[in-house]
Amino acid sequence: MANNLNSNEYDAYYNRYLKKIPGHVALGILLLENKQEFLSFLEKLKPEDLTYSYAKGKWSVAEVIQHLIDVERIFQYRSLTLARDPGVELPGFDHNAYVTASSVKNRDIQSFKNEFIAVRDAGIGLYESFSEEMLTSKGFVGGSATSCRALGFIVAGHTKHHIEFFKDNYQII
Template sequence: MKVSDLNKEDYHEFYQTYIDKLPGDKTLGSLLKENQEDLREVLSIITPEKLGFSYAAGKWTLAEVLQHMIDVERIFQYRALCIARNDRTSLPGFDHDAYVPESDANRRDLESLKTEFKNVRSSGIDLYMSFSEEMLQRKGMVNNNTTSAGAIGFITIGHTIHHLEHLKEKYLI
């Protein structure tokens, strides 16, 4: 599946900014792997001293941003799995802002965050690569909106790109 295969009915309009970050001619598998490399490069230049850095009062620390990215990736993988397996359960939304303080990310060390992110992304690549084209095109309900399993994969990549850009701009990485 390629980004260009998506229809507007495959995802909620909120996610358009993430989809717009992706080239239309690449497959989900190739984009996941390329994005994993981009992520690895950014993570390799983060130092332990930077983890507690926040660019403004009330903004997330670098550790909290990384934990947020991990949490979202996991939630999106679960959603894609449910839809690909044709589970007709309507999946709930989640409040990502409520997850951050509960994550206790600021007690984490850099290596544990890097390892967890690498493992979660690798697991996601395996998951999406296991889906047939039919499974990727299946639709389910997420937060009262129709969503396809494939769209969730692309949204995951766009979400990561969004935060990597934010890290470079605001956290000076």
């Protein structure tokens, strides 16, 4: 498991993301490598790809990219909160509602790249600022015990999951 996370640091639902990342890479390095992998994916997109959806009712490429950015921000906020206020209880969020409310139709690939870079770099800086005690501090997210560091690893695995999903289902790269 990622950086020797214990199963009591996250909800079992997130195993699907954590199993996609190497277990021996430090969080900061992982987030940097994962950032480059996602930017490489974005480089392969054509403008018309943003509106593509692999099936009726499924998110478009642009909506998935916005979802990734939204999740990144939310998990950073959760990490900051757990680091500063261990034991806190944070609610879950409805990712479908966030996608529906996003305004991706007016976005281009460069704007997504710029936002992803800004958000990921902010996250890398955030995790680098945490002491070991802060990284292992826990609270509750959506009712499940969660550590600050687990959220960082999960977000990297979540990004990797969607890169693979793009390749397997959207078949645009």
